[in-house]
Amino acid sequence: MTYAAPTPPPFGRALCAMVTPFTGSGALDLDGAQRLADRLVAEGSDGLVLNGTTGESPTTSDEEKASLIRAVREAVGERASIVAGVGTADTSHTVALARQAEQAGADGVLVVTPYYSKPPQDALEAHFREVADASGLPLALYDIPARTGTRIEPETVLRLAGHPRIVAVKDCSYDFLAAQKILARTGLAYYAGCDEHILALYAVGGAGYVSTVANVIPRHLRAVLDAFDAGDTAGAARLQQRAAPLIEAMMSAGLPGAVTVKALLGALDLPGGGPLRAPLRPAGREAVDGLLAAYAEAVSETAPEAVLET
Numbered sequence: 001m002t003y004a005a006p007t008p009p010p011f012g013r014a015l016c017a018m019v020t021p022f023t024g025s026g027a028l029d030l031d032g033a034q035r036l037a038d039r040l041v042a043e044g045s046d047g048l049v050l051n052g053t054t055g056e057s058p059t060t061s062d063e064e065k066a067s068l069i070r071a072v073r074e075a076v077g078e079r080a081s082i083v084a085g086v087g088t089a090d091t092s093h094t095v096a097l098a099r100q101a102e103q104a105g106a107d108g109v110l111v112v113t114p115y116y117s118k119p120p121q122d123a124l125e126a127h128f129r130e131v132a133d134a135s136g137l138p139l140a141l142y143d144i145p146a147r148t149g150t151r152i153e154p155e156t157v158l159r160l161a162g163h164p165r166i167v168a169v170k171d172c173s174y175d176f177l178a179a180q181k182i183l184a185r186t187g188l189a190y191y192a193g194c195d196e197h198i199l200a201l202y203a204v205g206g207a208g209y210v211s212t213v214a215n216v217i218p219r220h221l222r223a224v225l226d227a228f229d230a231g232d233t234a235g236a237a238r239l240q241q242r243a244a245p246l247i248e249a250m251m252s253a254g255l256p257g258a259v260t261v262k263a264l265l266g267a268l269d270l271p272g273g274g275p276l277r278a279p280l281r282p283a284g285r286e287a288v289d290g291l292l293a294a295y296a297e298a299v300s301e302t303a304p305e306a307v308l309e310t
Contacts, residue, residue: 007189009208010081010167010207011083011140011168011189012046012208014045014046014211014218014221015047015209015214016040016047016048016210016215016218018049018052018054018072019258019265020055021033021036021271021274022276022277024274026277028068030068032271033068034072034075035075035271035272036215036270037072038075038076040214040215040218041076043218045214045218045222046079046080047081047082048072048080048082049210050082050085051065051085051086051101053112053258057085059277060277062100065084065100066100069082069084073105073106083106083107083210084097084104084106084108084109084110085112086098087114088114089116089117090114091127091131095131098111099134108140108168109135109137109139110140110142111140111141111142112144112148113142113144113150113152114127115150118149119150121153121156124150125160128141128163129160132166133165137165138165138166139163139168140169140170142170142172142193143169143170143171143172143173144193145172146172152173154175154181154182157188158186167187168189168190168191169182169188169190170193170210171193171201176200179204180204183204190207191207191209192209192211193209195211195212195213195214195247195250196248198225199228199240203228212250212251212258213246213247213261216246216264217299220239220242224236224239224243227239242297243298245297245298246291246294246295248294249291250264250291255287256280258276258280259282259283260283260287263288263291264288264292267292
């Protein structure tokens with residue numbers, strides 16, 4: 001039996017779900033966004049997801065979303081792909097955002113399942129097809145039923161995989177078996193959307209990751225993939241395990257990822273730390289101390305040939 005060579009991931013392997021910086025007055029901070037994007041790309045991210053929920057998309061205007069794409073494109077040029085989060089609970093609005101993202105210079109769009117309304121699977125499929133037909137950009141489905149209330153059922157994903165512009169999935173379904181079944185039957189690029197699954201999904205044919213934690217430790221998470229590709233599976237496992245306490249502190253401790261990212265970046269005096277938009281509020285001192293301790297653990301004992309501290 002012969003196997004075809006794997007298709008290169010459409011948006012790269014190491015994607016960061018980038019936070020959106022704001023000024024002290026609450027305005028969009030385009031200079032801060034450019035500095036953050038430049039750092040993330042310099043330290044291993046080959047793709048940036050802008051205007052996602054980690055980027056506080058529910059509280060940014062359509063004009064701000066377009067401005068952010070243009071500013072980050074100017075900062076990173078062609079060094080990294082730009083995937084724009086365009087998903088909303090309204091199909092027509094999502095279509096408009098997809099067209100806007102294409103005009104602003106994005107390389108692809110990320111479309112989350114419409115939230116709250118819980119559309120049935122046939123309506124969900126029609127939603128994604130309409131958005132995919134609205135622009136010339138490749139589209140990644142974003143399956144995160146714990147937040148949206150609706151699963152993209154595996155059979156729906158299989159049908160959608162036949163659309164020429166539906167090329168990827170950001171998977172936060174926590175259904176590892178379904179992911180493997182879809183990988184075996186389609187050419188979809190499967191990105192781990194949950195940081196604890198980066199190595200596991202990659203090892204069974206996943207494309208890489210779309211990571212919130214990568215805002216803070218981009219080199220470390222990229223090194224997980226690099227070690228695996230180099231045949232050092234034990235080293236990749238050690239790197240994934242070393243990141244686990246930080247992943248837990250940032251993503252499973254009761255605070256949204258945007259809050260924990262900005263708290264850590266601010267405490268480390270790195271680009272991207274700063275204000276949030278209501279209803280989100282900054283992390284308290286105790287939470288920040290816990291995040292710093294987990295960060296220190298993640299970057300300690302790091303082999304210099306594999307990972308560089310951020």
